[in-house]
Amino acid sequence: MTNAWRAAGLTYIQYSNICARVVRQSLKANLRNDAAKRNETHVKFTPWANGKPARRATEEA
Amino acid sequence: MMMQRANILMPVAIEATFQSQPQRGMATLKAISIRLKSVKNIQKITQSMKMVSAAKYSRAERDLKAARPYGVGAQQFFEKTEIQSEDKTEPKKLLIAMTSDRGLCGAVHTGVARYIRNELAKDDSQTKLFCVGDKSRSILSRTYGKNILMVANEVGRLPPTFLDASKIAHEVLKTGYDFTEGQIVYNKFKSVVSYQLSTLPVYNAPTVEKSEKLALYDSLDSEIVQSYLEYSLASLIFYTMKEGACSEQSSRMTAMDNASKNAGEMIEKLTLTFNRTRQAVITRELIEIISGAAALN
Structure with missing residues (x-):
């Protein structure tokens, strides 16, 4: 039993976040503004190798 | 550890140099007031940082x-x-x-x-x-x-x-x-x-x-x-x-509170030194004037 999203190469984290985003978007306008704040992320990642940053910070949804 | 942080902001070593300086001349008065002003600014910064972090x-x-x-x-x-x-x-x-x-x-x-x-x-x-x-x-x-x-x-x-x-x-x-x-x-x-x-x-x-x-x-x-x-x-x-x-x-919050407190202490000490130095300068000038007048007589 493999879920469709797993077969598509998504992890559960990504899958549940997509679901959460859809739920937030379907809220009523007065609640949506508040919920939109929870839909933000600013974290940037830099992979390191051999004690040095391997390449520039990547931004990914 | 928090105190260490605060000390980086306000090196205590500065105090020592000021205590030995008043004998050296008038320039210190200016130097002390500059230092006093900068410490006051630091205190303002740490105080507002404390307020901000308290809200956060x-x-x-x-x-x-x-x-x-x-x-x-x-x-x-x-x-x-x-x-x-x-x-x-x-x-x-x-x-x-x-x-x-x-x-x-x-x-x-x-x-x-x-x-x-x-x-x-x-x-x-x-x-x-x-x-x-x-x-x-x-x-x-x-x-x-x-x-x-x-x-x-x-x-x-x-x-x-x-x-x-x-x-x-x-x-x-x-x-x-x-x-x-x-x-x-x-x-x-x-x-x-x-x-x-x-x-x-x-x-x-x-x-x-x-x-x-x-x-x-x-x-x-x-x-x-x-x-x-x-x-x-x-x-x-x-x-x-x-x-x-x-x-x-x-x-x-705690760190900034400590830093403000330390800055307050420094300001107190510097104000004292500043006033003493100013008094010393005034006294010296008076002595010079009086002794000059006495010499003329």
């Missing part, structure tokens, strides 16, 4: 209350199944350092970094690091740069969201480093004035599936276990980020 702290504490169930719930699973890493022969460890980008907050970041350094000092060949926040990176990169797998920054400017946590969890899973046992190192918030360095264990799917007590849970297949582990990693990271953010703000 109250929000972080409110958020933390809401986030606690995430962490407690996720931990329950590991406690109930009594998972232990079996592969003792070749453990591949992963340490996740929960810090932020911002400094001036006492010893929250150094505490995390020190724990990791001690862990790495034991054995650094099989351990990798995932640094969340620039602070842990800057502390650890010099000695253990080779162990750093990934750095996440832009953490701590805004309160952490679950999306931030899930992105970090996603990166942890997709680094390609197949760890057998992981640890999240973070500061656990206890009260406004105290936090405690804590660790949370993280396991990979094969280790969990080998656990005997997993039968406590009904109808689990490897698919569900994998999904759950992914989600629980995100929850744990979210929870520890909130704990860390709350400890950081409370610690910054």
Whole structure:
């Protein structure tokens, strides 16, 4: 039993976040503004190798 | 540790030089007033930083209350199944350092970094690091740069969201480093004035599936276990980020309060020296005038 999203190469984290985003978007306008704040992320990642940053910070949804 | 931070802002050494200077001449009066002004400015800065972090702290504490169930719930699973890493022969460890980008907050970041350094000092060949926040990176990169797998920054400017946590969890899973046992190192918030360095264990799917007590849970297949582990990693990271953010703000509040107090002390002493010097200058001038007048007679 493999879920469709797993077969598509998504992890559960990504899958549940997509679901959460859809739920937030379907809220009523007065609640949506508040919920939109929870839909933000600013974290940037830099992979390191051999004690040095391997390449520039990547931004990914 | 907090006091150390405060002392960097206001080196105590300056005082000593001023106490020996008044004999040297008039220039010191100017020098003292310049120094006085700069210390006053520093005090203003630290005071406003304290106010800002107090406001941020109250929000972080409110958020933390809401986030606690995430962490407690996720931990329950590991406690109930009594998972232990079996592969003792070749453990591949992963340490996740929960810090932020911002400094001036006492010893929250150094505490995390020190724990990791001690862990790495034991054995650094099989351990990798995932640094969340620039602070842990800057502390650890010099000695253990080779162990750093990934750095996440832009953490701590805004309160952490679950999306931030899930992105970090996603990166942890997709680094390609197949760890057998992981640890999240973070500061656990206890009260406004105290936090405690804590660790949370993280396991990979094969280790969990080998656990005997997993039968406590009904109808689990490897698919569900994998999904759950992914989600629980995100929850744990979210929870520890909130704990860390709350400890950081409370610690910054204390640190800035101390810094303002120290600045106040310095201002007092400098004002005293300033007034004494001014008095000495006036007295000397008077003596010069009077003795000059006396010589004329």
